[in-house]
Amino acid sequence: MGVQLPKRPVSPWRRLALVSALGSGLLLLTSCSAEVRDEWKRGAMPEPATKEAWQILEFWQWSWVVALLTGALVWGLIFWVIWRYRRRHDDDVPVQxxxxxxxxxxxxxxxMIMILVLFSHTVRIQHDLTEIPEADHTVVVVGQQWSWTFNYVDEPVADGKNVYEFGTGSYIPTLVLPVDESVRFELHSPDVIHSFWITGFLYKEDVIPGRVNEFVVTPDKEGTYSGKCAELCGTYHSRMLFNVEVVSREEYDAYLQDRIEAGFVSDDVILGGKEATTQAGLESDTTEGGTE
Known part of the structure; x- marks a missing residue:
């Protein structure tokens, strides 16, 4: 028979510290702003800005739910086994x-069932996102070392010409899109592999030399979003930033007209090279659109 030791009384100070810690945690959670609480609900994902992005967000959220439930079950079983089959005072070893x-x-x-369910949803969402339906607008995107070029093709306001915008290492270009209208992106690269990523769209696509990747999205919320290259593409990879403005159709048409009046019009699609400042930002050029 083992000797049973008397229980040590819990200090009032320890109880006070425990209550204070729990209270501080609850206060911290309840004092979070609405924006922070929304981020927690989305699992730290940006708020979707396209109709297609909602599929990605829902899949992300449910994946976390499954992961947390699985973790709770596994850890619960572990702690239950630790408590249920712990060694007793008589030092008897539990039945093996x-x-x-x-x-x-x-x-x-x-x-296996969990993996098959997740895999089936992955395939379904991937199929929906990579399908290329007819779109209202087409933007030819060029990722070059180290900036971006945007060609607005098939636009009536351009009078048969191509309106474009390009950046340099010292000038961050802006991609303007109309709200609630589908846009097809054609991705080109004249040098190395890049990755076209608009964070609010929850989707990115590789930009590969000699290959044209495409995808279609429909922005459904006006606002300003950030874009970047998500593929380490060279020394000045960190400069490959761009802004995205989702605006009304009237503002979109006005923007294209402004580009035409400013002279950013070409008979051909600009696919990199000198016009797009392939190795941009190595000079002292700070003029809008990379012009000297």
């Missing part, structure tokens, strides 16, 4: 079980 066939079948089949 070599195998449990139903349990082994469960922890083999259950993960």
């Amino acid at each position: 079980t070599r195998y449990n066939l139903p349990l082994e079948i469960f922890y083999t089949i259950a993960p």
